Amino acid sequence: MPAQLLTPEHLTMIATGFVLGTYARYSTVEEDYRQFPSYPNGYLIHLVTGGVAAAIGAVALPALLTNNFVGVSFLALAIQQFRDVRKMEKSSLQDLEPTEQIPRGRAYIDGIAKTFEARNYFSLITAFVTVLVMLMIPGHRPLLDIPFGAVAGLLTLFLLRRLSKGKTIGEIADVALATIRFEGDMLWIDDVPVSNVGLPDVRERMRREGVAVMITARTVGGQIVLANEGQRQAIAHEAARTLGLKRYLYQRRDFEKGRICFAFLPIRRDNGALLELVAQVPILESAKKSARMRDPEILPKEGR
Template sequence: MRAQILSTPHLILIIIGIIGGTLARVLILREDYRQYPTYPNGVLSQIALGFVASTLGAIFIPAIMTNNVTAATFLALAITQFQGVRKLEQDSLKSLEETEYTKRGSAYIDGISKTYEARNYIALFVALTISVIAESLETMPVFIRISLGILGGILIFLILVRFSKGKTISDFAVVNQAKIIIKNNELYADDMFISNRIGSIRGQEMILQEGIAVILSPKQEHYRIFLDNFGQRQAILFEITRTLGLKRYHFTRKDYSNGRIAFVIVPIIHNIDNMISSILRTPVLETVQKNHKYLQKKEK
């Protein structure tokens, strides 16, 4: 059967779908730019992928309507391509590990790459929703079809963003500044022992004069499960050093008796408020949240 030629209204609806999906990708990207290694070049590549995903979603329904089944199969091909992009993202971030102040860690890299893959699907579904609604109301004027399609796209966007939004450290832990103490060549944050390897007298003076310390306390006992996770602590340390820089020292210690976690660093930018903020905004890794219901359970 010979394929039909798309009319001008169909082309307008496709363009609206592409714009809507791409805009959705841009809006989501702004939330997590701090996790991305190459800003703004990394942002540009992600917007380009969002544009491709939006195009596939926008042309899916018109392709079927014009008997162009071959074009519709590109939607399935896109999933494979986005999975390939996730693998490239992982390789890219791993190659940068040695150039950072501290390493992200494999768990954090896995979470970041999965997040960017999933958000391309959000762009695709937003564009697909706009296209489905607009094409299903063929008897109505174009303006109404576009308006209802956009409203549907906004609704599905809000639903998907809420569904895919992960937890952060602020949901499960309290962060407080701690006083740095050195006695008998041992480093303490408040009453919590940190390390007995703190270097020379000059190094100790640097820690006392320029160091910052914080202690994370789990809000509930079972929240210690992810705070004690090495990958989670590595992600927190990475966000701290990425926010403040690292002049020289960094220490991490956990208290086995009560689940507290201490971080001590000598940063380039001495700002305790930014340090606490970066910790609270650090995502809780998906690899830690294997049992979501357990983490949500309230203690009696």
């Protein structure tokens, strides 16, 4: 059958789906931005790719109904393109690793790249559902179709964000400031021996300007997450990237109690912000695979 022209009703549906789908990407930019290196270019990339995904999701059903099968084929092409975008983002972040004072680590980069791809599917699915609901309403009256489509799109976005929301360090562990002290040349963070610091000037500066954090898992599963090397690297990176790093970062895992701790010299000293950002560091997929995140076994306080 020959392709048919899109009707004004179809164009209204496509425009509504496009707007809702683009908004879906915009609403998640703040969640992504703290993990990405550039502004405003990174912001623009998010919105443009989200808009493209929304346009494809919005046009898929009208194209199918009007026998424009070439338009529908762009849906499969877009999915492949989003995978390529993930690969490019991963490659870009890996190229930037040598410029970071504290590298992100391969595990964190992999998680960021997958998140970058997944957010585009938010736009595509939100736009698709918006148009689908508008098509299911008989009569095709814009004053009725648009509100129902918008509600369906927003509900889809809410469900997608809820289902895809990952855990953070603050949900599985207690994050608290710790005390820096020295016994001879040995740096201690609370009761954990961390590193031998031979230079007197460095020891004095750590006493005077250093900040330390102790992260204590609440469950056995949480201990397994904190034992993951990529997870510890991500925590150190976020702390150094957000508050700045003058010099020196010491990190140690307490093998007896499953805790991790680190101390560093920040450029901006803000203890409240430091605890908040550590608690908000996402749990990496590579760490989740190695732990039962729903482990009900709560560790006794004396065992923490």
